[in-house]
Amino acid sequence: MVKERILSRANRDRLLDRLRExxxxxxxxxxxxxxxxxxxxxxxxxxAPDYRNSTRxxxxxxxxxxxxxxxxxxxxxxxxxxxxxxxxxxxxxxxVRPCDAAYLPIIDRVFSGEEKDQLYLSRREKTLIIGLSCxxxxxxxxxxxxxxxxxxxxxxxxxxTPLGEDRFFVEFISERGEQVxxxxxxxxxxASASDRERRRxxxxxxxxxxxxxxxxxxxxxxxxxxxxxxLWEEISRxxxxxxxxxxxxxxxxxxxxxxxxxxxGGTRRRIWDSCSFGHFTQMPAHQPRETxxxxxxxxxxxxxxxYVDRFGIFACVGCGRCLKACPVGIxxxxxxxxxxxxxxxxxxx
Amino acid sequence: MSEGMTHIYQPxxxxxxxxxxxxxxxxxxxxxxxxxxxxxxxxxRAGQFCQLSVFxxxxxxxxxxxxxxxxxxxxxxxxxxxxxxQALHDREVGDIIGFRGPYGNxxxxxxxxxxxxxxxxxxxxxxxxxxxIWNCLDRRDEFLEVTILYGARSVADLVYKAELKExxxxxxxxxxxxxxxxxxxxxxxxxVGFVPTVLERFSPSPQEAVLITCGPPIxxxxxxxxxxxxxxxxxxxxxxxxxxxxxxxxxxxxCNIGSVYVCKDGPVFTYRQILTLPPEF
Amino acid sequence: MSQELQEKAKELLxxxxxxxxxxxxxxxxxxxxxxxxxxxxxxxxxxxxxPACVHNxxxxxxxxxxxxxxxxxxxxxxxxxRALFVLIQEKQLRREDVYVIGLSCxxxxxxEALAGGRWELSEETMADKCKICQVRTPLEYDFLVxxxxxxxxxxxxxxxARIEELESRSSEERWEFWRRELxxxxxxxxxxxxxxxxxxxxxxxxxxxxxxxxxxxxxxGNLAWNLIRAFHLAGRCVGCGECxxxxxxxxxxxxxxxxxxxxxxxxxxxxxxxxxxxxxxLASFDPQDRQDFIH
Numbered sequence: 072m073v074k075e076r077i078l079s080r081a082n083r084d085r086l087l088d089r090l091r092e093x094x095x096x097x098x099x100x101x102x103x104x105x106x107x108x109x110x111x112x113x114x115x116x117x118x119a120p121d122y123r124n125s126t127r128x129x130x131x132x133x134x135x136x137x138x139x140x141x142x143x144x145x146x147x148x149x150x151x152x153x154x155x156x157x158x159x160x161x162x163x164x165x166x167v168r169p170c171d172a173a174y175l176p177i178i179d180r181v182f183s184g185e186e187k188d189q190l191y192l193s194r195r196e197k198t199l200i201i202g203l204s205c206x207x208x209x210x211x212x213x214x215x216x217x218x219x220x221x222x223x224x225x226x227x228x229x230x231x232t233p234l235g236e237d238r239f240f241v242e243f244i245s246e247r248g249e250q251v252x253x254x255x256x257x258x259x260x261x262a263s264a265s266d267r268e269r270r271r272x273x274x275x276x277x278x279x280x281x282x283x284x285x286x287x288x289x290x291x292x293x294x295x296x297x298x299x300x301x302l303w304e305e306i307s308r309x310x311x312x313x314x315x316x317x318x319x320x321x322x323x324x325x326x327x328x329x330x331x332x333x334x335x336g337g338t339r340r341r342i343w344d345s346c347s348f349g350h351f352t353q354m355p356a357h358q359p360r361e362t363x364x365x366x367x368x369x370x371x372x373x374x375x376x377x378y379v380d381r382f383g384i385f386a387c388v389g390c391g392r393c394l395k396a397c398p399v400g401i402x403x404x405x406x407x408x409x410x411x412x413x414x415x416x417x418x419x420x
Numbered sequence: 421m422s423e424g425m426t427h428i429y430q431p432x433x434x435x436x437x438x439x440x441x442x443x444x445x446x447x448x449x450x451x452x453x454x455x456x457x458x459x460x461x462x463x464x465r466a467g468q469f470c471q472l473s474v475f476x477x478x479x480x481x482x483x484x485x486x487x488x489x490x491x492x493x494x495x496x497x498x499x500x501x502x503x504x505x506q507a508l509h510d511r512e513v514g515d516i517i518g519f520r521g522p523y524g525n526x527x528x529x530x531x532x533x534x535x536x537x538x539x540x541x542x543x544x545x546x547x548x549x550x551x552x553i554w555n556c557l558d559r560r561d562e563f564l565e566v567t568i569l570y571g572a573r574s575v576a577d578l579v580y581k582a583e584l585k586e587x588x589x590x591x592x593x594x595x596x597x598x599x600x601x602x603x604x605x606x607x608x609x610x611x612v613g614f615v616p617t618v619l620e621r622f623s624p625s626p627q628e629a630v631l632i633t634c635g636p637p638i639x640x641x642x643x644x645x646x647x648x649x650x651x652x653x654x655x656x657x658x659x660x661x662x663x664x665x666x667x668x669x670x671x672x673x674x675c676n677i678g679s680v681y682v683c684k685d686g687p688v689f690t691y692r693q694i695l696t697l698p699p700e701f
Numbered sequence: 702m703s704q705e706l707q708e709k710a711k712e713l714l715x716x717x718x719x720x721x722x723x724x725x726x727x728x729x730x731x732x733x734x735x736x737x738x739x740x741x742x743x744x745x746x747x748x749x750x751x752p753a754c755v756h757n758x759x760x761x762x763x764x765x766x767x768x769x770x771x772x773x774x775x776x777x778x779x780x781x782x783r784a785l786f787v788l789i790q791e792k793q794l795r796r797e798d799v800y801v802i803g804l805s806c807x808x809x810x811x812x813e814a815l816a817g818g819r820w821e822l823s824e825e826t827m828a829d830k831c832k833i834c835q836v837r838t839p840l841e842y843d844f845l846v847x848x849x850x851x852x853x854x855x856x857x858x859x860x861x862a863r864i865e866e867l868e869s870r871s872s873e874e875r876w877e878f879w880r881r882e883l884x885x886x887x888x889x890x891x892x893x894x895x896x897x898x899x900x901x902x903x904x905x906x907x908x909x910x911x912x913x914x915x916x917x918x919x920x921x922g923n924l925a926w927n928l929i930r931a932f933h934l935a936g937r938c939v940g941c942g943e944c945x946x947x948x949x950x951x952x953x954x955x956x957x958x959x960x961x962x963x964x965x966x967x968x969x970x971x972x973x974x975x976x977x978x979x980x981x982x983l984a985s986f987d988p989q990d991r992q993d994f995i996h
Contacts, residue, residue: 104885105813105951126950127887136887136918140429143475149454150433150475150516154424186669189427210730298678298698308766309736311894315949318887325673328429328666330478331915337476341429342917343887344672350907351674354664355501357637359677359700363766373673380679395816398895398947399756400728400735478909503909 073243073252076259077266080237084115086251086258090163095199098132099165100125109164123209124168124390128321132164133175133194134182136318137342140190140328144336155190161197170214170390172202172226174321180382181324190341199247202227206273208281211391213404215278216285219388222274232270240270285407287385289414294376298368302413306406307367309399314345316393316401322374322386325351346370371406428669431473431518432458436511437493442579443572446544447509448485448497454516464488466529466552467660467688470521471668472496477507481665483687484522485547487554494519497547497579523668524687527552527632527658535630536565540643542615542635543572546579548660548687549634553587560592567624569596571615574603596622616642619650626652634660637701644691654692661687661694663701677701703749706776706846709802711745713774719800720771723761725754732820736761740770750776750846752822755809757941759784759897763793774800776846778809779836783939783974784897786840790977791937791984793900796841803842805850808834812946829859829955830942840975860959867956879924885950886923888916892944892954893930898937905929927957935961936983939974968994 078086091097091113101110102119106126112118142153179195182188205212205221214221224230228248231239240262243249252259317323327344331337344351346369352360360366378386393403438450449472453459465488473479480502486495500509511517529552537556541549556563568587572578578597588595598611598618611618616639624631631652633643640659647657663675663682670684678698680686689697706724713719726737726747734753738761739745759781761767777785782801788794808822808831819826837850867875890906893899906914906926914929915922931954938958945954966972968991971982 104882106885137922140427141431145475152431152433152475152518154426154430157425181671184670186428186671188671189425193425298700308738309761311760311891311947313891313894313947314887314889315891315947318889319949324671326666327672327674327916328479329912329916330473330476331912331917332476334476339429339473339475339479340917344674345889346673348890352664354662359663363764365700369676372678373676377676377679394730396891396949398891398943400730400733402729405729503912506910 073249073259075243075262075267076241076252077234077262078231078239078241078259080239082258083231083239086255087112087115087163087165089255089258090199095161095163097163097165109166112165118166123205123207124171124392126392127319128174128390128392129164129167129171129200130174130178130321130323132162132198133178133191134324134326134343137340138190140339140341142336142338143332145334157193158197161199162194163199163201165201166203167200167227168205168390169202169221169223169225169227169230170212170219170388171321172200172230173214173219173223173388174390175200175226177322177378177382177384177386177388178324180384199251200226200228202230204230204232204273205277206233208277209391209395210282211394212281212389213283213285213391214389215281216283216287216404216407217385217387217389220274221277221281222270232273234266234269234273240266283391283404285404286411287407290407290410291376291379291385293410293414294372298372302409303368304364306401306409307364310347310363310367310401311399312347312349312363312366313398314343314347315396315398317345317347317370318343319392319396321388321390321392346373375407429520429667431471431479431520433516434494434519436513436515436517439511439513442497442581443577445500446497446577446579447500448495448579449508449511450486450493450495451517451519452493453519462494463491464522465526466555467526467548468522468524469548469665469668469683469687470494470496470519470523471665472498472504472508473518473520474504474507474511475518478504479518479520479666480504480508481662481668481683483548483551483660485550487551487558489555489558497544497550499544520668524683525685527660527688529555532556532630533562535563535628536625537563537567538624538629538631539566539568539570540615540619540631540633540635541568541570542639543577544579545633545635545639546570547634549632550580550583552632557590557593564628565594566592567594567596567622569598569615569619569622571598571600571611571613571618572603573600575599575605575608577603614642615639616646619643619646623650626650626656630656630658632658637662644694647691652691654695655690657691659689659691659694661689661701702847703751706750706802706804707745707748709844709846710739710748710774711742713800714739714742714745718772719774721767722748722774722776722802723758723767724748724776724802725750725756725758728753732818733815748776750804752808752810753815753820754778754804755812755815755828755943755946757781757784757895757897757943759788760895760943762788762799762897763900772798772800774802774843776802776804777839777842778804778806779834779839780830780939780941781897782839782841783836784941786974786977787898787937787939787981788900790979790981796977801839801842801844803839803845805838805845805847806831806834807837807850808832828942828946830940832856833858833860833940860955860963863953863956864960864963880920882952883923883927884920886918886927886952887950888918888922888926889949891947891949892927892952895943895947896934897941897943898934898939899930905933927952927954931957931961934958936965936969936971936981937973938962 182191374386433454434451440448482496670681675682722739728735808827811828814826835852969982
């Protein structure tokens, strides 16, 4: 059982080549049009040299913005319906930050259960996640407040932690990760005690540098009792009602099913949707979430109460994309902090 | 379906066998599976719903309004209110549409045995109740008294007009039909008044009774209040809720009321359960 | 300048001249600003006016949360006031419904500057739209914060250069450019929601019978959305740049909108948001209008 090794920078490059040679599609963070996006790479030289996190999360690979569910054709003889082709090649996501990787075990719960969503699960099975620990979190990062870490391994198959410029400490987290160790034995070197020490140090330093902190204790219970509270109007007044934060958020998973085509042929697709839009709950004679305040409440409640009620875990990894993306400066950590203040004030009484 | 990935959002193909125009804007479609094997193996329980689709137009949610005891066909009654319902209204006998289901929970038939049943329906809300009504009438001796209180805006808006007559003529069913004030015509021989008002007027006893209601949200609200006034405990009152739905499986995130998904944890709820939900429906 | 602004705001609320003030306050991230909504005079110290105040607050004027609450005052830069003019022209608001606290403006920071933590206003950090600004003093106001500022002297027009360059490419190259840019669109509609002139209660994307614009975020759906929005803004867009700033995936929306508005200027001699007493160019017809470009 291989658990830990050292990977030199040169061998990291070779690892990516080997994986590609096996027929896998390798995606890594690339700088493009002022953004960092996970795009297919042909060699390690295409990787963004220095990045904090990708603009869009790796959610795109498991629940893409749109995907075909079926193609239909209507003929005189009848209706023919064709399911989508399964994806052939396996995928490697290289350089995934620990917060992003951590979203997978959270959202897996939605797509498994009694009815298994094969579209999502088959991609999960075919994707190797190679995580990369953070050395310099951003001012928007708050993973530690949710119990995660810039050096955490949840959701990863392998986790790389940089030890200086040209070496990585590698941890093989899952069975799939361990198989990578076995498949390419020539790439790894033994890890020493001082390597281990350094690896812990990188994580500790990164954790300590995270400025943005929220005390989540009691937040869920406050939400349990404050469905009707003036807070919702106050914090959502500036919300424009776009879906930028929802679509960049790895743990937002809501979708719609739409038909595109005419009466003779076309495609039924699953597409992203967001509870920030009025149409999300709009029925012909009834609209339960008339105002943006109610729709914003749904966002907070879903992530920090409803998801906990159903699955026992917050639907948030603290990646901070929502803070960066919001055109009007809505700050989730500020909102959680306001709730925290109210709790503290009540406790003091 | 040809080769490819199977997944839970794939519809079955069903063929429309009969169309009944219930009202100017409500039709009942009777349909059956194209694949015989599916028809044979399919079963559902009263209260469950399905996603019907017209290819090229989209999918929408409908309760199954036929009874599970009558296995030769399935029926849904649909009000024409938007894109998909218009497309379904435009279908003809022989057309093929998509079907996904059955989804959701069901009416607690076993717990209703040996009780007096009071069905309270309004408008198109009679559709899910009808599945349960026929289910109970097909097992009539398991229940005590059966009362059906049904109303609509006007005489023309009453659904299942032929069945209303049938229920009226049965000696083991008490039918109270009503139309909203102003909705009556010269030949109307039923009550006049909103459904919750008529319910209070008839004041059924809560003793050994279960009250099952469905209708527009505002009607349900007042019926629940009326039942409360009449002395029904929240455990004795059952309803079925409607929210906008898509997947039907608790994955798309759309139909929640608080922590509950109407498609998975409902659509059937007792009033007791509803009292624990946030007021967002 | 912030003090002048805060005192005026306090006075307006104290005297009951307005019931609510929409302005800028400090954001929670260093160096940023964000919209704030005041109803009490004692809240006025939170108002600021800095080069980080990039948002077009006029977007909030058409929302029902604002409409129901009495007369509103708004702090507005020249570009924001131009958007207000279009709303008045299109009968969405009356001039007397809004108390305009005009902000004389030397420019605001670009999206890149703000993201990169560069908070000093300079030629390099200034937003592109400011480099061609003719309304550094807003065209109309009820109160002006700061001294009047002359329009920017003619200089490099960042849009003209890029539009010209694009138009010099072959149609295949241009198609490839837009295919690449618009493929990134995720249909978050941040562009629409941030735009003060996208105020339709039901957007064309929400109309389903028929579904004019595919909702999916594939190329066809993205092209349909972005192009229809550019067309719906033609002759109306005032170039405030909020759409491009709000876009989380850096689509150069201003190129599209600037091209359209320059086209309208060339064909009709009309620039949106400069005078609300005239008829909008594309909403009115005169038999004398040029028709030679209709083929």
